[in-house]
Amino acid sequence: MSEILIVDDEASICWALSEALKDEGHGVCSAASAEEGLEAARARRFDAVVLDVRLPGLDGLAAMGVFRDQTPGAPIIMITAFGSLETAVRAVAAGAHDYMVKPFELDHAVAVITRALETPAPVPATATVPREPEPTLLGHSPAMQQLYRAIALVAPTEVSVLITGESGTGKELVARAIHRHGPRKNGPFAPVCLSALNPSLVESELFGHVRGAFTGAGGDRKGLLELAAGGTVLLDEIGDVPANLQVKLLRALEQREAAAVGEARPRALDIRVLAATNRPLQELMAAGAFREDLFFRLGVFQIHIPPLRDRRDDIPELAQHFLARFQGTGVHGVLSEAVLQGLQARPWAGNVRELRNTIEHAAIVARGRAIQPADLPPPQPRPNAQASTEARIREQLAAWTLQALSTPHVEPERSLSERFLELTEPPLLRAALEDRGGNRASAAQILGIHRGTLREKLRKYGIE
Numbered sequence: 001m002s003e004i005l006i007v008d009d010e011a012s013i014c015w016a017l018s019e020a021l022k023d024e025g026h027g028v029c030s031a032a033s034a035e036e037g038l039e040a041a042r043a044r045r046f047d048a049v050v051l052d053v054r055l056p057g058l059d060g061l062a063a064m065g066v067f068r069d070q071t072p073g074a075p076i077i078m079i080t081a082f083g084s085l086e087t088a089v090r091a092v093a094a095g096a097h098d099y100m101v102k103p104f105e106l107d108h109a110v111a112v113i114t115r116a117l118e119t120p121a122p123v124p125a126t127a128t129v130p131r132e133p134e135p136t137l138l139g140h141s142p143a144m145q146q147l148y149r150a151i152a153l154v155a156p157t158e159v160s161v162l163i164t165g166e167s168g169t170g171k172e173l174v175a176r177a178i179h180r181h182g183p184r185k186n187g188p189f190a191p192v193c194l195s196a197l198n199p200s201l202v203e204s205e206l207f208g209h210v211r212g213a214f215t216g217a218g219g220d221r222k223g224l225l226e227l228a229a230g231g232t233v234l235l236d237e238i239g240d241v242p243a244n245l246q247v248k249l250l251r252a253l254e255q256r257e258a259a260a261v262g263e264a265r266p267r268a269l270d271i272r273v274l275a276a277t278n279r280p281l282q283e284l285m286a287a288g289a290f291r292e293d294l295f296f297r298l299g300v301f302q303i304h305i306p307p308l309r310d311r312r313d314d315i316p317e318l319a320q321h322f323l324a325r326f327q328g329t330g331v332h333g334v335l336s337e338a339v340l341q342g343l344q345a346r347p348w349a350g351n352v353r354e355l356r357n358t359i360e361h362a363a364i365v366a367r368g369r370a371i372q373p374a375d376l377p378p379p380q381p382r383p384n385a386q387a388s389t390e391a392r393i394r395e396q397l398a399a400w401t402l403q404a405l406s407t408p409h410v411e412p413e414r415s416l417s418e419r420f421l422e423l424t425e426p427p428l429l430r431a432a433l434e435d436r437g438g439n440r441a442s443a444a445q446i447l448g449i450h451r452g453t454l455r456e457k458l459r460k461y462g463i464e
Contacts, residue, residue: 002047002117003027005071007037007063008079009055013102017050020106021113032056034063041070048117053080053087061087064094075116079104084145085137088152089181099152101145136173138321139314143306147174154301155181160253162238162298163276165305168353171276172234174305179232184272187231192224195237203245204261207252213262223260225252225269232272238298239279243289250294273298287400308348308355316340318352322359323371334370346379354380397424426461429454433463 004026006014014030021028029046031037034055041049049067053060060078067076075097080087091099097116100109137144137151154161155178163171172191179189197205204213208223225233235241241249252258253273257266275298284290308315319335339362348354362375400423404416414422428447436442444454458464 001025001027003029003045004048004050004113005029005031005037005040005046006050007031007034007055007060008050008052009033010052013052013079016106017109020110024110024114034058034060034067038063038066038070041067046071046074048074048113049076050113051076051078053078053091061090061094064091064096068095077112077116084140085148085151085177088145088148089155092152092156093181099149101142101149103142137170137177138318139311140317141311141313143311144314147303147305150301150303151177151181154178154303156183157301158183158272159300160272160298161274161300162281162295162302163274163305164281164302165276165278166307166351167278168351169305169307170352171278171305172236174303175232175234175274175276178274179272182232182272184231188228189232189234190224190228191234191236193236195240202242203248206245207248207258207260208267209261210263213260220260225258225271226267229270232274235273235275235298237277237279238275239277239281239284239290246291246294250291250297253294253297275299287397289400308351312344315344315355318355319343319359322356323363326360326363336370336372338373339371339376342373342376347381349380422461425457426463429457429461429463 004021006017006028008014008017008030009032011032014032018028018030029040029044031040034051035057037049037051040046049071051060051064051067055063060080064076064078076095077098077100078091078096079100079102081102088099098112100112137148151174161175161178163174165171175191176189179185192206194202204221204223206223206225208221208226211219248258252269255266256269258269259266281290281295285292285295316335319340323335343355343358350357358377361377362371365375366372397420401416401420404419429443432443432447433440436446440454440458441451444451447454449457
């Protein structure tokens, strides 16, 4: 049994959390202010402190250091209903063990506190956290507050982070926030868009080359990874890294060294690696186009950025931010309630990037007057689900083909065409049979093949 102190000015939060913790066998003491909580901490020993950020009198962030001195070794879990990236980073940097956002599920809160009791309290950062002159990540929706929490927890470490999300959600902004609040913030931040590199020169661009390594290599050249020494590298569009380069990239991440093209001796790599993608890497792995070991090495910690349609409450704040930035620093334009309602109702296929472009378009059309609904450009429609699925299938088949072509001697007894058919035909035949209730004649008809041909194919693939 542990003794836990809860400091929150909401009586309902204190009561509900106290009852849940008592059910787990813990002793609980509640306080409605930081001053009251500190008085309780002077009178008895606590094994953990749950501390609200916004309190009457002394706020939670300001009181954290005093609580840490008053309850040495006890983990402090911050809770707030007004989460922001700066708040999350300040809390973790000041020594908070974890960070919970209201409203939270009681089971989740109990699990967080239980984990905190089982692990050592973190050492607070010695450096102060710089304030951002302008926030790069905006929004106070629950989804964004969870994102801020994830960034705050992983930023002070050196682990690799895999950032996923649809195009336009702000994956590079998240990567920059991790770098800015991390131990390498004084080093360079180097975003590398892998899909924009020449496929035949990707290895040279990343790892460098020595003179004579290939035609046109007239001198030694450092790669992008080596040039970012002491800083952070963002490998954007990681799903597009060529298959023949994935092994070298994996070894570079594991051993922190890699040889330049044409050089036998490896060079040290002093970098933190972040990766980002809007492609489903699990599907690429299933198609054999992306290595599982590389996926798990890059994704030691994974952050998913929600699409804008899943955090519509943030749209007014984002819209005002983009309008002010477009018109000039400190200038806030006028967006009518009708415009804001219209913005919140859009599908936002292009996410935050589309919202930014929409506001800039409207500001140009409005020419200084208040923006009206008629000033907004037409919304971009969400992609057709079937067309999107077919596009992903084509991508995966193309990736599989490139993988197969890069290893032509693996199965010399079978042609590439035979291997392709063995990959694609069985699921097609099974789906047709299932759709027709096992009737082979009907399945052959919808497939457009003779019944005898279907029978031979089923026998070939062992399909009953």
